[in-house]
Amino acid sequence: MVNRIKRALTRRQKEILEKIQDFILEHGYAPTVRELGQMVGLANPSAVFKHLLSLERKGFLRREGGEVRLTQMPEAVNTVRLPLVGLVPAGTPREMFDTLGETVEVPAWFSGRKRGNLFCLKVTGKSMIDAYIDDGDLVVIERTDTANSGEMVVALLEDGSVTLKRLRxxxxxxxxxxxxxxxxxxxxxxxxxxxxxxxxxRKY
Incomplete structure (x- = not known):
């Protein structure tokens, strides 16, 4: 099980994390900065953005292409178990997943309404390090055969190997x-x- 980070949060930061979590559970995606401001009573988007930057530095979330993705919650939360189907290389592509046959306990808000369509992979390699995905981290994958340009995907290549990369x-x-x-x-x-x-x- 991945260790949870233990870094001090202000009352406002904890409130923002909880609001993001609740929104994801209801809608399946994160709120915009403006929506988040309305939920916590901050009219100035720059004030919300400042809190998001602090939370990112502390490792509780990351921002990607304008989207907010949570990585950890400050306290124990409801969890679900997702299948850990294997390893995925973030480096040189290699043959289809090395099957592990295990499950992973993850925060329930990761699954939203798509739990039956999700699985986990353990990352090997450092080709996605600038997207805050490091060797040993777990990625939660939504099973789909389509993806938009710019999204991070697990791709099966013509030679049967798989890789974790950004699609363009x-x-x-x-x-x-x-x-x-x-x-x-x-x-x-x-x-x-x-x-x-x-x-x-993340692996901490």
Whole structure:
């Protein structure tokens, strides 16, 4: 089980985390900065943004492409168990998941209304480090065969190998982009999407 971080939160920061959690449970996605401000009584979006930056520095959430994703909660919360189906390389692609046959306990708000369609993978490698996904972290994957350009996905390549990368479609090209300058993009003619990343549980 991934250890939970234990860093001091202000009363306001804890309130913001709880409001984000409640919103995700109800809607399946995080609120906007403006919506969050309305929920906690902050009319100035910059004040909300300041709190989000503090929470990100403390490791409780991360922001990606304008979206807020929670990584940890400050206290024990309701949990569910998702299947840990194997390892996914964030580095050099390799053959389909090494099956682990285990389950992982995760906060219930990760699953929202999609629990039956979610599974976990353990990351190996550092090609996604600049997206705050490191070797040993767990990613929560929504099983789907479609994804938008810009989303982080688990992709099955033509040779049967899998990789965790950011999907980019441009000018008829399909690119799987790392989030680490030490790794090169992968260009493919066709790609099969296994799922998209909807959450990250960090190894601390």
């Amino acid at each position: 479609r441009e000018k008829g090209r399909v690119l799987l982009l790392p989030e680490n300058p030490a790794f090169k993009p992968i260009e493919v003619k066709e790609v099969r999407i296994v799922g998209r990343v909807v959450g990250v549980i």
